[in-house]
Amino acid sequence: MNYGIEETIQIPTVYDQMVSRGVSRRDFLKFCAWMSAYLGMEHSGSAQIAQAIQSKRRIPVVWMHFQECTCCSESFLRSSHPIVADILLDKISLDYTETLQAAAGYQAEENLQDTITKYKGEYLMLVEGSIPMGADGNYCVVGGKSAIDTVREVAAGAKAIIAWGNCACSGCVQAANPNPTQATPVSAIIKDKPIINVQGCPPIAEVMAGVLVHLLTFDRIPQLDSLGRPKAFYSRRVHDTCYRRPNFDAGLFVESFDDENARKGYCLYKVGCKGPTTYNSCGVIKWNNGTSYPIQSGHPCLGCSEAKFWDNGPFYQRLESFPGFGVESTADNIGTTIGVATLAGLAAHAVATNVFKRNTIGPQPGEKPESIEDDSKTSS
Amino acid sequence: MNERIVVDPVTRIEGHLRIEAEVKDGRIVDAWSAGTMVRGLEIILKGRDPRDAWAFCERVCGVCTTVHALASVRSVEDALGINVPPAAELIRNIMYTIQNVQDHVVHFYHLHALDWVDVVSALKADPKETSRIAQSISHWPKSSPQYFADIQKRLTGFVASGQLGIFANAYWGHPAYKLPAEINLIGVAHYLEALEWQKDVIKIHAIFGGKNPHPNYLVGGMPCSINIDEANAINAERLALVGKLLKDAQDFVEQVYYPDLLAVAPYYLEWAGIGGGLSNYLCYGDLPTAGFSNIDSFKFKRGAILNRNLNEVLPVDAKDTQSGIEEFVDHSWYDYSVGEGKGLHPWSGETKLNYSGPKTPYKNLDVDKKYSWLKTPRWKGHAMEVGPLSRMLVGYASNQSEIKAAVTETLGALNAPASVLFSTLGRTAARGIEARLTAKWGLEFYNSLLKLIKDGDTRTFTKDRWDPETWPKEAKGVGMSEAPRGALAHWIVIKDKKIENYQLVVPSTWNASPRDATGQRSAYEASLIGTPVHDTKQPLEIIRTIHSFDPCLACAVHLYEDGKEVSKQELAAQ
Numbered sequence: 001m002n003y004g005i006e007e008t009i010q011i012p013t014v015y016d017q018m019v020s021r022g023v024s025r026r027d028f029l030k031f032c033a034w035m036s037a038y039l040g041m042e043h044s045g046s047a048q049i050a051q052a053i054q055s056k057r058r059i060p061v062v063w064m065h066f067q068e069c070t071c072c073s074e075s076f077l078r079s080s081h082p083i084v085a086d087i088l089l090d091k092i093s094l095d096y097t098e099t100l101q102a103a104a105g106y107q108a109e110e111n112l113q114d115t116i117t118k119y120k121g122e123y124l125m126l127v128e129g130s131i132p133m134g135a136d137g138n139y140c141v142v143g144g145k146s147a148i149d150t151v152r153e154v155a156a157g158a159k160a161i162i163a164w165g166n167c168a169c170s171g172c173v174q175a176a177n178p179n180p181t182q183a184t185p186v187s188a189i190i191k192d193k194p195i196i197n198v199q200g201c202p203p204i205a206e207v208m209a210g211v212l213v214h215l216l217t218f219d220r221i222p223q224l225d226s227l228g229r230p231k232a233f234y235s236r237r238v239h240d241t242c243y244r245r246p247n248f249d250a251g252l253f254v255e256s257f258d259d260e261n262a263r264k265g266y267c268l269y270k271v272g273c274k275g276p277t278t279y280n281s282c283g284v285i286k287w288n289n290g291t292s293y294p295i296q297s298g299h300p301c302l303g304c305s306e307a308k309f310w311d312n313g314p315f316y317q318r319l320e321s322f323p324g325f326g327v328e329s330t331a332d333n334i335g336t337t338i339g340v341a342t343l344a345g346l347a348a349h350a351v352a353t354n355v356f357k358r359n360t361i362g363p364q365p366g367e368k369p370e371s372i373e374d375d376s377k378t379s380s
Numbered sequence: 381m382n383e384r385i386v387v388d389p390v391t392r393i394e395g396h397l398r399i400e401a402e403v404k405d406g407r408i409v410d411a412w413s414a415g416t417m418v419r420g421l422e423i424i425l426k427g428r429d430p431r432d433a434w435a436f437c438e439r440v441c442g443v444c445t446t447v448h449a450l451a452s453v454r455s456v457e458d459a460l461g462i463n464v465p466p467a468a469e470l471i472r473n474i475m476y477t478i479q480n481v482q483d484h485v486v487h488f489y490h491l492h493a494l495d496w497v498d499v500v501s502a503l504k505a506d507p508k509e510t511s512r513i514a515q516s517i518s519h520w521p522k523s524s525p526q527y528f529a530d531i532q533k534r535l536t537g538f539v540a541s542g543q544l545g546i547f548a549n550a551y552w553g554h555p556a557y558k559l560p561a562e563i564n565l566i567g568v569a570h571y572l573e574a575l576e577w578q579k580d581v582i583k584i585h586a587i588f589g590g591k592n593p594h595p596n597y598l599v600g601g602m603p604c605s606i607n608i609d610e611a612n613a614i615n616a617e618r619l620a621l622v623g624k625l626l627k628d629a630q631d632f633v634e635q636v637y638y639p640d641l642l643a644v645a646p647y648y649l650e651w652a653g654i655g656g657g658l659s660n661y662l663c664y665g666d667l668p669t670a671g672f673s674n675i676d677s678f679k680f681k682r683g684a685i686l687n688r689n690l691n692e693v694l695p696v697d698a699k700d701t702q703s704g705i706e707e708f709v710d711h712s713w714y715d716y717s718v719g720e721g722k723g724l725h726p727w728s729g730e731t732k733l734n735y736s737g738p739k740t741p742y743k744n745l746d747v748d749k750k751y752s753w754l755k756t757p758r759w760k761g762h763a764m765e766v767g768p769l770s771r772m773l774v775g776y777a778s779n780q781s782e783i784k785a786a787v788t789e790t791l792g793a794l795n796a797p798a799s800v801l802f803s804t805l806g807r808t809a810a811r812g813i814e815a816r817l818t819a820k821w822g823l824e825f826y827n828s829l830l831k832l833i834k835d836g837d838t839r840t841f842t843k844d845r846w847d848p849e850t851w852p853k854e855a856k857g858v859g860m861s862e863a864p865r866g867a868l869a870h871w872i873v874i875k876d877k878k879i880e881n882y883q884l885v886v887p888s889t890w891n892a893s894p895r896d897a898t899g900q901r902s903a904y905e906a907s908l909i910g911t912p913v914h915d916t917k918q919p920l921e922i923i924r925t926i927h928s929f930d931p932c933l934a935c936a937v938h939l940y941e942d943g944k945e946v947s948k949q950e951l952a953a954q
Contacts, residue, residue, distance in 0.1 A: 048533065049540040058543050067419050069934045070394045071442020071593040077486075078579040078592065085572045089534065093543035098391045102494040102550035104923050105387035111549050132419075138735040139753075141416040142396055143388050146740040173421065173439040180420030180733070202442065202593055205579070244612070257598060258841035263605040265612020287591035291583045291621075294590030298613070299603035302435060302596075310436070314429040 015054040028053075058090070059216065060115050060123040063097035064154060066140050066147040067174050067183055068129030072165040073099040075202035079209035080289035087209060091216055092124075098142075109143045116157050124215070125158035127151065127168040131189060132181035139181040148189070155190045160221060162196045162211060163187065169197040169228070170307035177311050187228060194221055197228035199280070201304035206285055207233045227307075229279070238275035238301050241283030244268070257298070268295055272316040274303030382409060384744065387919040388416070390926055392491040394443040395933025397892065399904070399922060400745060403913050408922070411901075411908035413892050414745055414752040415933050418713075418733070425882040430456045430874050431599045431846075433882060437870065440884065441934050442593045446479045446585065447863040448870075448884070449597040454672065455872040456599045459857025463671065465839035468601035470829040471588050473667055474622065475595065476861075477822035478584045481629050483864040484768070484815040485637050487930045489567075489574040492808065495924040496644055497559060497567035500552035503536055505565035513562050518639040522573065531569045551920045558647040566643070570636055581629040587618050601841030606833060619830065626826055630819040641812040642793055648805060652796065655804030655925040657907030660762050661685040661770035662696065662890065664869060666862040667821060679821055680771050680862050681778040684759060688802060690777040696759065698858045698869050701725040705869075705885065707755040711747075711894035713737060714755065721897040723758060726871035726883040727856060731755075756893040756902060757885050765903040766866025766890045767929060769801060769810040786813045804907070807928040848877040863887050865930050888932045904929060 018028060029050060036045035063073070077084050088094055094101075095115040096108065103111055115123055129147075132139035137146030145153075155161060163186045166172035174183040187195050198211050211230055214222045222230040239245065247253070247267040254262040254271055269276070275283075278301055282293040294301055300316070303309040388398035396417040402410040425436055434452040438445060450472060457464065464472075507529035514523040538544075551557075559567070582592045588604050589595020596603050607613035665675060665682030675682055683693035697704055706723030709716055715732040716722065724730065736750050745751040758764075775783030790813050791798060800806055832838075845851065851874065859870040866887030873881035891903040901909075907925050914921065 045536060048536050051537070053540060053542065055541065058541070058545070060543075065396070067417060069439050069442040069445075071439070071445060074442045074445065074593045077575065078582065080579060083576055083579075085575050088545060089538050093545045095543075095545060095548060097546065098389050098396075099394070100490060101391050101546045101548070102499070103548065104391045105389065105919050106917070107549045107551075108389055108391050114549075135733070135735045137740060138737065139418050140396065141740055144386075144740060144742045149740065173424065173436055174419035176424045176436075178423065180423045181418060183419070201439065204591075256843055256846070257603060258601065258605050258839060258843075263607040263613055263838075264610055265605075282591075286586075288583045288586035289579070291586035292590055293586075294596055296612075297586070297588060297590035297596065297604045299590050299596035299598065304594075310424075313432055315432045315435060316429070 013054055013057050018053075058093040060119045061092045061094050061126060062112060062115055062123060062154060063094060063099075063126040063128065064151065065098045065142070066127070066129030066131050066151070066167075067181070068165070068167050070099060070128070071202040072128045072167075072208070073097070075205045076164075076208045078205035078288060081206060082209055082213065084209075087212065092212065095123075105143075112154070116154055120157040122159055123157070125154055125161045125193075126164055127161060127186050128164045130167045130171045130174060130183035130185055132174075133184050134180070134182040151186065151189060155186075155193055158193055160194045160196065160215075161186060161190065162198055163228075164198050164208065165203055166199060166201040166304060166307075166309070169199050172201055173310055175310075176308075195228055196221060196224065196230060199227075199229050199234060199305035201302075201309075203305075204233075204281055204285055204287055206289070207281055225279075229305075233281045233285075234279045234305065236279065236281070236284065238278045238280055238282050238295070239273075241281075242275055242295055243283065244295055262298060268298075268300040270318050271300055272314075272318055273300035274306075274309065274312065274315075274319065275301040276319060277312075278303040278306055278309075280305040383916050385913070385916050385919065385922075386744065387922055390923060390931065392494070392923070392927060393931040393933065394441060395888075395931070397926070397931055397933045398745070399908070399919075399926060400747060401908055401913075401922060403916055406912055406914070408908045408911045408913060411905045412745065412747040412751060413754075413894065413902070413904040415754040415892060416752075417933070418753040419934075420733075422731070422882050422884070425879050428879050429848075429877075430459070430872065430879050433872070433879060434597045434599070437884065438594050438597070440886070441932055443932060444479070444483060444863045444865060445593040446475055446589075446595060446597075447861050447868055448886075449595070450476065451859040451861045451863075451868050451870045451884075452872075453597050453599045453859065454861065455857045455859030455870040456874070457672075457857070458859060459855040459872055459874050460845045460851055462600050462842060462845050463673065464601045465837070465842055466671075467606060467829060467832055467838060468840045469668060469672065470825050470832065471602045471604070471840065473825040474626070474822055474829065475585055475588055476667065477818040477825065478581060478626065478629060480818040480864050481633060481815050481822065482578050482582050484811050484818075485574050485632065486578050487811065487864070488637060488641070488808075489571045491930070492927045493567055493571060494547075494550065495920065495927055496557070496648060497571075498552050498554075498557040498564050499535070499547050499550075499568055500539065501557065501559070501561045502565040502568045503532065503539060503561075505532060505561035507532060507565070510562040510565045513643070514566055517643050518635045520635040520639075522569070528565055528569060531572070532565060535568060551918050554914065554918060554920050556914055556920050556924075559644065563643060563647075566640065570640055573636065574632075577628070577632050581625050581632075584622050584625050587622055588614070598841060600843065600846055601839075603841070605840055606838035608833065608838075619833075623823075623826055626819075626822045630823060633815050633819045638812055638816055641809060642790075645794055645805060645809065649796070649800075651805040651924070652800035652803045654911055655807070655907045655928060656802040657905075657909070658763055658765045658901075658903050659686070659688045659802070660759075660764045661773045662759055662764035662766050662867050663770045663774035664696065664698070664860040664862055664867040665774075666860075679780070679782070679817075681775050681780050681783075682860075683774045683778060684762075684764065685770075685773055685777055686762060690773065690798075693774060693777045698860055698871075701727060703760055705757060705759055707757045707885065707889075708896045709750075709755055710897040711750050712752050712755050713750050723896075726869075726885055727873060727881070729883055750894075752894040754889050754893045756896045757890055758896060758900075763896070763900050763902050763906070764867075764890055766887045767807065767810075768814040768864070768866075769807045770866060771862060772810045772813055773801065782817060786817055804925045804928040811930070851877060854880075863932075865932050866890060886932075888929075891929050892931060892933065904931075
């Protein structure tokens with residue numbers, strides 16, 4: 001899909017606007033000299049200002065915060081390439097974000113209104129957090145306005161929306177059963193705008209930055225899977241890109257935390273790893289500039305880039321079954337081929353059967369032995 | 381005639397906070413603090429596996445990520461009688477200290493500095509003079525005239541572009557900004573440096589916990605195994621990286637953060653007499669050095685101080701259900717079955733959401749009635765302040781020698797008496813003093829871990845009570861910690877292998893809560909009384925004092941339900 005946001009990026013410079021209003025080049029340079037003096041800069045400052053005013057405008061961006069824990073903002077700050085200072089100073093104009101902006105209260109709200117009015121149809125809307133539909137919206141109110149009203153108001157003029165993290169994509173922890181506040185993802189409320197779901201709790205820093213860079217560099221929305229996630233980062237299962245995968249295939253499992261097998265870095269499947277049903281880049285990009293990822297540090301994947309992962313627990317119980325073993329699988333073709341014995345599925349079946357025959361994976365209480373090898377039983 | 385002003389959203393914090401204040405003759409005469417978002421995590425926790433609770437609780441906050449997971453695993457371990465192996469405790473301490481240091485630095489530069497540092501004024505700075513000042517306060521290498529000229533040039537281009545982004549429409553030029561242009565430029569340079577630094581030092585969480593934000597924890601220890609002869613475990617390379625990052629963290633604190641704090645403070649000594657607020661301070665203590673059950677071994681001491689009396693530290697017992705910690709809802713959007721005016725201990729507490737505030741969009745809250753999603757906690761009926769200042773004061777009054785020395789050194793450097801600590805500036809200074817200590821302690825814990833491994837004890841997990849079949853039919857526990865923002869505790873009741881009840885009373889609930897049944901103000905509201913306001917249209921002075929607490933509102937707002945489930949219909953009907 002290409003939503004063509006070229007116009008968003010090619011917005012007129014301040015200089016263009018001045019020229020269109022009839023300001024001459026001579027007046028423009030005089031203005032720069034005055035501005036330089038006003039700011040108390042040395043003589044060379046004038047040229048610097050002239051250059052800045054004539055250069056390409058940065059894309060206006062508003063970052064909305066609703067029901068969230070700010071882990072997405074924090075993760076974004078961890079980006080190593082590009083670093084956040086470069087994104088903020090050179091790539092985007094982050095005109096509203098409660099986490100970082102200097103202005104507060106009235107001035108902060110004014111910044112938001114200015115941007116959505118002045119750049120109607122041009123700005124990018126980033127959303128962190130879910131929107132509670134219960135109690136007439138009073139479970140989340142900012143500046144006296146409910147999150148429901150604000151998300152509709154701001155989305156109306158947005159060129160595109162990025163839903164950061166599991167909260168904005170699928171409601172995350174507050175939407176876990178029984179979802180007391182009726183926490184709702186952006187895509188369930190806004191239907192007429194392109195929405196990029198950048199999943200995870202939080203998403204990996206470089207994935208967040210990567211999605212922004214993709215938009216700005218290639219002037220288009222990245223290809224998305226059927227759940228709205230960029231394929232570049234969410235088309236592979238953690239299981240298929242896991243460096244411990246050979247242990248799974250060989251039937252070498254951690255039986256208990258810090259046992260002999262854990263100390264050798266065997267597969268965490270039997271202590272509850274959700275890697276086989278989770279689509280994310282943890283095994284490829286890893287976390288914190290490639291330092292590690294949950295499995296590498298000995299903990300099972302919780303499946304945090306999948307909807308409703310909080311209710312797929314308990315976390316330390318192993319998956320009873322999971323779909324298609326093959327590395328060719330993506331969330332989309334798993335979704336459409338469930339119940340169909342694909343070549344990958346057959347191969348996987350064979351692997352699972354062999355593993356099972358060696359008795360390295362015993363059935364859990366209440367689990368039928370065959371369930372582990374039966375791809376067709378998995379839910380969509 | 382008093383003028384009512386509203387600051388909503390309070391920005392550069394975590395979460396959704398609203399402040400309303402009344403100003404008379406240029407000073408605040410009354411104030412109300414309101415949390416305006418709620419998620420309902422305690423309801424969600426009910427009925428789940430207690431071993432999973434840490435992951436849910438960690439999502440209470442992504443800024444102080446880690447501390448809620450720690451409090452949660454401790455609550456379960458307390459309930460089930462689990463003692464974690466020494467290596468696991470040291471790893472938890474290392475993760476705790478680096479989180480504390482990273483969080484304090486991020487707070488100082490990215491959440492608080494713009495209250496004191498005028499970004500636009502930095503454009504007028506002389507880079508040579510800036511360099512001279514920088515080199516006179518620190519031997520941090522990035523301090524040449526050219527370095528500051530480059531930063532200034534970049535800032536100039538940014539400002540001249542007309543797109544000020546996160547710096548737009550702020551209070552630049554406000555007369556409450558007092559720093560010379562050169563120190564403002566140092567502040568801007570270090571704002572950018574700290575942005576880079578924070579992402580590196582926190583890699584320690586990824587090494588032990590797999591990721592940050594939201595690293596992994598485990599009831600009974602830590603999930604990472606140590607095996608110095610294996611590529612897939614904590615080995616010499618991983619440990620060397622931890623050691624390097626801890627050293628980097630300490631260098632930045634000692635050579636950038638702390639010198640900057642000392643350089644800025646003298647221009648704002650007026651703020652040593654503003655924002656004191658409450659005179660009661662509470663600290664649960666943390667950083668065990670000989671097991672979590674040995675409270676005397678804690679680096680941060682447990683105790684309470686009343687009426688600023690540093691000669692007496694009162695004992696605090698979180699399990700005291702008769703005369704200890706209670707929560708009130710007289711000004712919060714909840715109902716109690718026991719009626720108004722009564723507090724409940726967290727183990728026997730109850731909550732029913734009942735929004736009764738104005739319809740959105742609204743201009744003002746009805747502050748005579750209920751006006752916040754935060755409950756109001758009290759200790760023996762007292763409103764208590766929590767946070768780095770409380771930790772430093774309780775440590776000082778408990779004669780914790782390292783804390784006492786660090787506080788004394790800073791007061792000496794500022795040539796100020798101890799009374800300046802009871803203020804907005806004192807809170808900000810206490811955070812810097814604490815970061816020096818936790819940075820140092822992180823390295824101590826690291827060295828202890830190396831010694832332990834060398835001596836052959838590499839256990840990071842105990843299986844003793846992992847199997848729910850080994851649990852008693854019913855168990856209660858408390859998990860206490862000291863989050864960057866202050867005293868944090870989780871209370872858990874386990875029944876039939878499941879969570880029967882779970883409640884969090886967190887730092888910002890203590891500090892940011894509405895007043896109680898008797899009209900007693902909590903810390904934010906009390907601290908704003910008397911604050912000068914130069915221009916009621918520009919809330920700079922208000923956010924200065926509020927930011928000095930380092931607000932964290934997602935933490936502060938939560939709810940809890942005793943025994944019965946609130947149905948969606950019930951909630952929707954409200």
